[in-house]
Amino acid sequence: MIRVMVVDDHPMWREGVARDLTEAGYDVVATTGEGRQAVRIAAAARPDVVVLDLQLPDVSGVEVIRGLAASLPRVRVLMLSASGEQQDVLDAMKAGATGYLLKSAGSREFLDAVRRAAEGQAVFTPGLAGLVLGEYRRLAASPPPAGAAPRLTERETEVLRLVAKGLSYKQIAGRLGVSHRTVQNHVQNTLGKLQLHNRVELTRYAIEHGLED
Amino acid sequence: MTIQAPGGLQGPLWRAIAVFRFASLAFVLILAAGNLRAYDRPYAMIPVVVVLVGWTVAATYLYARPRLRRWPLLTADLLITMSVVLSASWVVGAGPLSRGTPSLAIAWQAAPVLAWAVAGGRRRGVIAALLVGLADLSVRPVLNQASLTGTVLLLLAAVGVGHVARLSAIAEERLQRAVRMEAATRERERLARDIHDSVLQVLALVRRRGADLDGEAGELARLAGEQEAALRALVGASPAVDGDDTAETDVRALLRPYASGCVTVAAPATPVRLPGPAARAVAAAVAAALDNVARHAGAGAQAWVLVEDEGDAVVVSVRDDGPGIPAGRLAEARREGRLGVAQAIRGRIADLGGTVSIHSGPRDGTEVELRVPKVGW
Numbered sequence: 269m270i271r272v273m274v275v276d277d278h279p280m281w282r283e284g285v286a287r288d289l290t291e292a293g294y295d296v297v298a299t300t301g302e303g304r305q306a307v308r309i310a311a312a313a314r315p316d317v318v319v320l321d322l323q324l325p326d327v328s329g330v331e332v333i334r335g336l337a338a339s340l341p342r343v344r345v346l347m348l349s350a351s352g353e354q355q356d357v358l359d360a361m362k363a364g365a366t367g368y369l370l371k372s373a374g375s376r377e378f379l380d381a382v383r384r385a386a387e388g389q390a391v392f393t394p395g396l397a398g399l400v401l402g403e404y405r406r407l408a409a410s411p412p413p414a415g416a417a418p419r420l421t422e423r424e425t426e427v428l429r430l431v432a433k434g435l436s437y438k439q440i441a442g443r444l445g446v447s448h449r450t451v452q453n454h455v456q457n458t459l460g461k462l463q464l465h466n467r468v469e470l471t472r473y474a475i476e477h478g479l480e481d
Numbered sequence: 482m483t484i485q486a487p488g489g490l491q492g493p494l495w496r497a498i499a500v501f502r503f504a505s506l507a508f509v510l511i512l513a514a515g516n517l518r519a520y521d522r523p524y525a526m527i528p529v530v531v532v533l534v535g536w537t538v539a540a541t542y543l544y545a546r547p548r549l550r551r552w553p554l555l556t557a558d559l560l561i562t563m564s565v566v567l568s569a570s571w572v573v574g575a576g577p578l579s580r581g582t583p584s585l586a587i588a589w590q591a592a593p594v595l596a597w598a599v600a601g602g603r604r605r606g607v608i609a610a611l612l613v614g615l616a617d618l619s620v621r622p623v624l625n626q627a628s629l630t631g632t633v634l635l636l637l638a639a640v641g642v643g644h645v646a647r648l649s650a651i652a653e654e655r656l657q658r659a660v661r662m663e664a665a666t667r668e669r670e671r672l673a674r675d676i677h678d679s680v681l682q683v684l685a686l687v688r689r690r691g692a693d694l695d696g697e698a699g700e701l702a703r704l705a706g707e708q709e710a711a712l713r714a715l716v717g718a719s720p721a722v723d724g725d726d727t728a729e730t731d732v733r734a735l736l737r738p739y740a741s742g743c744v745t746v747a748a749p750a751t752p753v754r755l756p757g758p759a760a761r762a763v764a765a766a767v768a769a770a771l772d773n774v775a776r777h778a779g780a781g782a783q784a785w786v787l788v789e790d791e792g793d794a795v796v797v798s799v800r801d802d803g804p805g806i807p808a809g810r811l812a813e814a815r816r817e818g819r820l821g822v823a824q825a826i827r828g829r830i831a832d833l834g835g836t837v838s839i840h841s842g843p844r845d846g847t848e849v850e851l852r853v854p855k856v857g858w
Contacts, residue, residue, distance in 0.1 A: 280686055281685070281686050284690060350682065350685050350709075354750060372710070373692075374693050375692060376692075395747045396747075398746075398787055399749060399750050402749020402750055402751060405789070406749065406750075409792055429789075432747040433747075433785045433787050433798060434800060434802065
């Protein structure tokens with residue numbers, strides 16, 4: 269049984285999500301409304317997937333994701349937010365989140381996203397694809413530091429643009445004449461390269477400033 | 482009446498006048514003590530000194546109260562000063578004055594002129610300067626450059642101080658407006674947070690619980706979702722700042738408001754800038770395309786707007802999942818003279834040196850892509 273933890277500061281929402289997950293056969297191991305508490309509880313509850321509201325009252329989504337990853341390296345984080353795709357969503361994805369979903373998504377879409385996140389698949393919204401595309405362009409345009417900026421292959425760019433335009437993986441596979449699995453891999457790679465680049469940058473920063481663990 | 486509101490930035494000006502009164506009083510008393518023997522009627526100097534000292538203290542006390550800085554006090558100040566000036570012809574006498582003995586009030590007579598300039602601005606300051614100056618000239622038996630200098634200096638001081646007083650009044654008004662705006666912005670942010678924490682969450686929950694239901698419940702969920710998107714756009718919008726029309730504008734900010742339950746807007750996390758007119762033309766073209774989706778792609782059709790910054794150009798695409806435009810339909814419309822939306826969009830974007838491409842397939846819906854160059858503006 270897949271173990272899920274729900275982190276959201278709105279009790280009504282938290283209960284609703286937990287009920288849906290339980291009905292769908294997931295094991296909801298913990299629920300909380302605070303980020304720091306979530307990090308503490310997760311170490312003991314050992315969830316496979318954390319459903320995380322990006323706007324928590326105490327700490328940022330990025331901090332929660334870092335804290336979770338420190339104690340549970342294999343945890344998958346599915347982020348939810350009510351307020352659309354902005355910089356904080358991108359930052360959280362770069363910090364290691366597996367996927368992102370708008371709170372206005374329907375129950376079926378939500379459960380599907382949890383299932384895919386549990387399998388380790390990247391869960392993208394069109395808005396997130398737009399952010400990731402923009403981030404690659406920003407990295408390519410900004411003066412390169414010592415390491416080369418990550419780049420998308422032509423095919424990856426094509427796939428991301430189609431995701432951003434609202435096409436399903438199935439539609440994209442049909443249009444490009446490739447398999448569903450290939451589309452999925454391309455999307456996964458775009459995120460993986462970004463997260464890797466982020467980790468390298470953080471390490472470089474730590475070494476330069478003598479903060480290495 | 483242009484008497485300024487009390488307090489604020491004018492306070493220091495009034496304090497400066499008070500300091501000036503005492504400093505000039507000391508100067509007048511020292512000169513009078515030195516010249517007393519030359520005066521025609523030295524004993525008449527006693528009441529004059531009483532008035533000088535008494536009025537300096539009284540005026541300082543009275544002007545320190547913002548309520549009293551009005552025309553009765555200003556007029557009394559001017560009249561008392563003028564009477565001291567005029568008394569010189571009797572106390573000092575015409576003979577000593579014509580031999581170069583200084584008159585009585587000298588620098589002290591500038592105080593009411595400064596007070597008038599601060600309270601009433603340049604024009605009233607000049608009026609006070611002319612009145613005091615005329616009184617000063619009338620006691621002098623000969624008119625020469627030296628006797629005119631005092632009056633000219635009074636006039637210049639009145640104009641200068643009046644100008645500074647006006648500037649401080651304007652600055653104060655702007656400051657108050659800025660403070661009010663900041664308070665309004667804070668209140669708005671507080672409301673936005675509250676709405677975000679409560680109403681938006683409930684609406685999203687309703688939308689989520691009912692999204693998969695049919696009939697009335699599903700309709701309610703859809704309406705809740707629409708209201709959630711509209712409210713979110715409303716509380717998320719930054720307050721309008723009046724600026725230059727041609728200033729660079731973030732295209733994302735203009736397109737975000739179109740996001741709703743059936744329209745998704747995808748964009749980079751960083752601003753995508755175009756010159757103001759170009760950005761607005763792009764937004765208008767997107768609005769036309771979305772309007773077209775709503776009319777032709779059928780109820781429940783979804784649309785996606787993607788904003789991309791390619792460095793030298795901005796690319797905006799609008800895609801819908803409707804039935805698409807049947808092959809030949811565009812050509813047919815053109816033949817019939819119904820050029821419609823596509824043509825309107827093409828026209829707008831061509832004016833910016835950009836291009837429009839339209840793809841449509843029976844299963845893929847319709848996609849309109851606008852490409853606007855950043856250069857050439």
